[in-house]
Amino acid sequence: MVGQQALTELAKRRGFFFGANEAYGGTAGFYTFGPEGAALKRNVESAWRERFTLRLGNEEIEAPTVMPEPVFEASGHLDGFDDMLIECAECGESHRADHLIEDAVADIEDAEALGVDRVEELIREHDLACPTCGAALSGEPVEDFNLMFETSIGPGSGQPGYLRPETAQGIFVEFPRLKEYARGQLPFGVTQIGPAYRNEISPRRGIIRVREFTQAELEQFIDPEEDEPPLEDVADVEVTLYPASEQNADDGDYIQTTIGEAIDEEIIGSPWVAYFLGVAQGWYERVGVDMDRFRFRQHLAGERAHYAADCWDAESEVGGNWIEIAGFAYRGDYDLRKHGEHSEDRFTVFKRYDEPKTVERATVNPDMSALGPEFGGAAGDVADALQELAESDPDAFDSNEVTVDVDGESYTIDTDVANFSVEEQTENGEHITPHVVEPSFGVGRTVYTLLDHAYSEDTVDDETRTYLSLAPEIAPTDVAVFPLVGDDDLVTTADDVADELRAAGLSVSYDDSGSIGRRYRRQDEIGTPFCVTVDHEGLEGDSEPTVTLRERDSASQLRISVADLAAELEAVLAGDGTFADLQDRYERVDTDVTTA
RNA sequence: GUGCCGGUGGUCUAGUGGUAGGACCUGAGCCUUCCAAGCUCAUGGCCCGGGUUCAAAUCCCGGCCGGCACACCA
Structure with a gap:
């Protein structure tokens, strides 16, 4: 095993990677890949592209790294990516203010949603103390720390924008066009390789935790009711699994099994996630990861991201520590649904029924020449409310008058004016929001793993020799x-x-x-x-x-x-x-x- | 962000209140017919800013960067 120090020294000396901007004192969390490192990283990216884009028949795009604020309002990163920090004046420790409240107050489970002011109030009301030293925290300011890099688009005050914290959003946001390109047919997959940014509080451990890093992501869009992965391709692939149940058990251990058995025994819930674990296993082996220092670990319940229904990580052991080098998340319809709700576009695909269905549908066709003069500017909203009511409670139109609420005001209309009717309509299909399965790879961490696992020493003619046993395919x-x-x-x-x-x-x-x-x-x-x-x-x-x-x-x-x-x-x-x-x-x- | 420790050629490192030495590397040459050999020569350094002092790379303060621990890592 090689230590981080020896590997970092070799990386600097031989031009694999080194801290960026050293002429100006350096910038924590940013690294430059030197000639050897850049070539190695490129080769890893090519190998990934070959396997996860070309071989799987997917398409690759390149979206901007800067995206406007509403994207992240929709994705949940603006709220969910915030940390509320409070610092103890006595001992100087920082703590998650929202976690303190959730621990102390029985009926509050999501303190983060309450906002900074309310959280400060609650800390005062409950007279919470610093978990480290016991000093009172009442009166200390709670600071919002968002992990996204903020910027401003255009001159002057411009519009607020952020550097993307994951490449995935660039794919989700462009879904309406990507869907057209895929001719509206599920399943299809879109990949992207590129930089993402997180303003880490404390970058650590060299290149392992940085503020700018390269992701290689695949977003696989599927119809959750119909689409199944080609499991036969990976059923026999042997993997080392570390499920949540084993992590929680006192004598928990790894499970050596095959992808096929892991599905049969329901160790891995999602066949799609299992499929990608199998593909990834083979890919990691091919590029030179030491599979004796590699495992798939399931996220514990409290560890999952705001979007993830189930999640497994690929982890490698470097310098005696396990690090995450890829995540495999079943994101459900979360992302597309959110963007659909927040934007004007449709984030759905049309799914044709096997047989057209005939359905009875209640509709109204209001006489606007009557509604207009009577309700003025509210007339349009009243008409919409009538349509909603017709769908939710058609019986309401049995009487002579019908009443709807718009913005807290009640409007009463003669039923005749609404022109209520029940019509038979033919439906050929429905618009569904695809589910997303996301294998997401950290390229820099993969490169570091490959260097660590390739680092070797032997003796040639009584002299110690250091060499990197890199796979020929990815050697610089x-x-x-x-x-x-x-x-x-x-x-x-x-x-x-x-x-x-x-x-x-x-x-x-x-x-x-x-x-x-x-x-x-x-x-x-x-x-x-x-x-x-x-x-x-x-x-x-x-x-x-x-x-x-x-x-x-x-x-x-x-x-x-x-x-x-x-x-x-x-x-x-x-x-x-x-x-x-x-x-x-x-x-x-x-x-x-x-x-x- | 907090605490502790550290920052000297490209890399590793010695050292002192009077501006620095080594090893490896690199370059030129000699030698050399397969694994970091030898010889000669050469290039190259005290993280940044402020303070104390006749004098600071050295002491003090701040910053930046790094390591470890804690916290954080959607």
Whole structure:
């Protein structure tokens, strides 16, 4: 196991990531990905896109990071994302004011909804004390802290906006158009990879908890009554589960099972969530997460977000701690329903019935030439109220007069004027609000996990060697090319080989400095899976030139002709064969190197 | 946000009220035909601001950044 300190040091020194704006003292919670880190992150994103967008037949979008205030009124982030903090004057501890009240006052369960002033009052009335030191908190100010970054759109006072706290909202808000694009057919999925922002009170633990981070999210829109995931694709996938029941039990333990069994035994409630856990398991394994340090943990009841009906996290163990690297939430119809209520657009899809239905519907057709002169500006509202009444209580129209309330005023109308009737109508279907299943991945945390799990040390010729055993698919550099020594003919050939490999689309690093061993170590430390060395032996005689090809983890080499090199490397990097396969087909080089 | 500890070349680190030394790295050269070798030379540093002092990188205060603990993490 590697400590956070050693990994952070390597990350800084080798250009994976480092604190941003250090020239100006640094900014807590913001990191820059250096050349190696940016390449690694890009490769992780590509692998995610390949699996969760392309392979699943979904579509990817790119929405703005700044969104106007009403979006977050609808999503609940403006209220639900607030923390009410109160600070003890005696010991300086900060506490959640709303939690204090919920604990102390029996009949208040959601103190957050009460507002700052009322919460301050309640603390006075109940004479609440600091849980840490016991000093009275009465009279201390309660501060609202919203975790969203606020900004202002346009000049002057502008309109208030926020940096999105999750990429998901960019997908939900555009649902009306995305639905059109999907031709109104459920199920369909939309993905987005991009930055999200949370103004954390206290960023911690390096890159693990930051204020700007990259999310890769899939919003799967489904008809909850009809759509089922292709569970047969993942039924046999083995997973390590840590359900809420086990977390609560004294002797709770992990459950090793398959996705199929977990559904049969109702450990995972939602088949869709289970499906995505299965897909994710395979993906994490592929990009290089150590599956012995990986688990799916179910959220405890009190832990769930305001939108989530059931939620599982993917967690990895890094530096001895478990961190969340993805969340799988069944969000129900919460998001689309809310945006539908708050905006002018329709966040529904039309679901056709198998057979058209004939229904009796009570309607009114009010004589507006009578209502208008009588009620003036209220006439339109009265007409609407009559229609509502017709639907909810048609019997009200049996008598001669009917009364409706509009804004607290009562209006009484002759029933004749309302033109009440019951008509038979044909309904071909209904508008339903889709449910949403959301796999949401933290890209930065995944990158950190991969570095942690790839970090290795061994001994080569009695010297300690540090190397990153990254999956070839996601390693920042595919291959490094060296001339064994600085002779002109070796340098020229090595240059040509590097150029040829670049032309084949590989990410190539060229290095002719210092001793060959030093150059191998450099590449080991950034996880480059292969090194190609041009030596005199390979250029001797009239036969085709050859080079040595070295594999990172074993440090073993084989001799291969330059003509075959690009194609063989491409195949291995694409996961089509391994270095061991090449060893069977090409001459091994005895290097006298011993690894232990 | 609170408490404790810390901040010296790219990285790691020694050190003192009189402006700094090492190791590794990096660059140039010599040597070198496969794993951080050796030799020569070179580049490069006291987090920021204020105070005390003849003099502050050193002491004091504040800020910023980092680590740990608490709180927080929808």
